[in-house]
Amino acid sequence: MKYVKRILLLLLVVIAIVVYLNYSKLNIISGYASKYMASATYLAERDSSSIVNNDLKMPLVELAEVSLDSKNSSASASVYGLMNRKAIDRQGLGSVLVDSDYDENENYLQPKRDFNKIEKPYPFGHLEAKDTLLPEVNYDQLNKAIALAFSNPEVQKTRTVAVLHKGYLLGERYSEGFTKDTRVLGWSMTKSILATCYGVLEHQGKLKMDWPAPIPEWKNDDRSQITLNHLLRMQSGLEWEEDYSKISDVTRMLFLEDDMTVAQKEKEPVAKPTEIWNYSSGTTNLLSGILRQQFRSHQEYLDFPYQNLIDKIGMHSMILEADVKGNYVGSSYAWATTRDWARFGQLYLDKGVWNGKQVFDSSWVDYITEVTQDSDGTYGAHFWLNAEGIYPDVPRDLFSCNGFQGQHVFIIPSKELVVVRTGLAERPDFDVNGFLSEVIKSLE
Template sequence: MKLLKRVLILLLIVIAVVVYFNYTKLNIISGYASKNMASSVFVAGRSTESITQYDNNVPLIKLAETEVDNSIKQASSSVYGFMERQSVYREGLGTVLINNDYDPNKFTLKPNRNKVSDTIPYPYGQANPRDTVFPEIDIDQLNKAVAIAFSNPEVQKTRTVLILYKGHLVTENYIDGFTKDTPVLGWSMAKSVLATCYGILEHQGKLGMDWPAPIAEWKQDERKDITLNHLLRMQSGLEWEEDYTKISDVTKMLFLDSDMTKAQKGKKAVAKPTEIWNYSSGTTNLLSGILRQQFRSHQEYLDFPYSALIDKIGMYSMVMEADIAGNYVGSAYAWASTRDWARFGQLYLDKGLWNGEQLFNTAWVEYITEPTPHSDGTYGAHFWLNAEGRYPDVPKDLFSCNGHEGQYVFVIPSKELVIVRTGLAQDPLFDVNTFLSEVVKSVQ
């Protein structure tokens, strides 16, 4: 009996030590599980069973137990009863992971949407896509390419694929549980959406990329020389750790902060602007905060991405989620159907021209696809590039929006292609080079 008591005491001590040293990690695990479940249910309209079986069934996150309350649109998660985190749904703003700063009565604004029906065929309108046959498209080869994306589903985990050619839908495919209308979390593809708001404001003559970042705290130190261009290119020289496998700057921001625009703002400079390239989700959320400064009211800020871009091109399924303080989380939280993600790609293939209206300068595409120094030709301005042959068998003019777990919107101007792929695995588990090269082969 004494031995048993000693074993139990030792076990309790071990548990206490583990909990103590992993307290913040438990916070992030349960926070991720709660947030992902709530958004997948209340934004994407998917079942809790599917999310538990697939989306949250990954190392560490699967340790969390999650309950959903549909009556109040809330999800709660904990790890063996420790560190319960809650996420709540807010109309028009998606879901938010709450903390002690959250006051449901304090923030009641939501973006105004302008959703209109029309008779224009997809992707430029809301009508059914036009049934078009292109003699230069090898359909058998195209079908082979799509089949490759869905082969070995336990490894590649592809969910949706859609391909536009010359502004026409040529193929789309979805696994069970996903349709052309199912919103998909783009993760870091949201960065490209946020950046496009800057391109639109530049086109409207309201700001320039060479403007100093309007951050009062930076005016009296070495950070005063950081421009909007430096931020969009991730070359500000500011300290930042982008590591999702541990407690880092990015995980603390996403799962602990009430105002995510502040995480990067307070970081010290470790290099002069342009001296290094350092990918930073904190930088994008800082840009979201700077975007908010461009408007006289919070309501105008909330409305702008929709009125100037999202609803303008008919991406009616898109929801940009906001933090507790009401800032768009441009680093990671934008949802849209596969068809609507493709509309975004088509806008860039058409260099900002949409149904006769120029939303951003044609030179903006040249700007975002100009390789950023020290990125090895892989990054422009909040878009990824193939300038140095990252995908060796794919045209080098390819540029893309990339997101965690293999969310992609690829634009290949030389082939007049827009290719969307979503799933739960990224390169190399999902072989991007092979998939894209097989699609390219279909265009004679």
């Protein structure tokens, strides 16, 4: 009995030390766990035990105890009973972290959607994909390449893969618990969706990338020189810390702020525009706030991405989550099926043309794939690049949407190829270069 008591005492001491060292992080930990649980349950319709045992099995996050209230479409989490956080699901806007002051009975606006089915085969419509055998494709090699992405599940943690070539679905595969109808969180792939809204507005003649950012607080200081282009290229020169391992600018914004468009706006410059490249989720959410300024009403802002991009190309599964103030969290929170993420890649492969209609100018693709200074050839304008061969065995014209834990939409124009891969691991655990090079071999 004494031995058991000593073990329990030691365990309590260990727990106390862990809590003491991480107490300031508990708000973030329980915030992350409750928010992710709510979204993955109510948007992705996934099994809660799978979410806990896989998605939330992360350092510190796994300390959270999570519960669901399906009647009220909410999830709650705490760490050893401390720092309880709650996230609720809102129709059309996804899940959001709330506090005790939030009125869950208050009416809120939601985007107006057009879910009309397009009578064409996937990816250009909602009919079944054509079962077409292209003569230039080695399907045995393709199947081998797709299988490679799932060959070591404990390390690679791949969940879904889809491959499009010349507008045809060549192959796809899903791990247990995922199907072609399962929404997947894109994390920072959402940045590319938000940026594309700017491409659409430019195409419509409503703004230009060299316009100064319309921030009244910046008019009388050095920040007045920051343009939309600087923001899209992460070249504003504003201070920002993008570190998810601690309490930083990005974790405070995502898990503590009601209005996520403000965090970057309030930062001071540490360099002049274009002098440094600094990746910032705060910048993207600032751009979401600027996007909202372009419309006369909140409803118009909520409708715009869907009416002019998402539903227009049939990405009906996509949900852009919003913060408490109704701003789209463009940095991180878009959910869509793997097939719909692939549609987005196809739109870029086709230079903005969808079923004969120009969604954005073809020159927009040139713009977002132009290398941004000081990014070492890895970044354009809210898209990632392979200009300097970070993937050495893959064509240099590759550009992509990338997200936390290895979410990817790869577009390779020279191969007329779109590849989507989602999962819970990224480089080096998931070998992007090896996977893509094997897919490309199937076309050679």
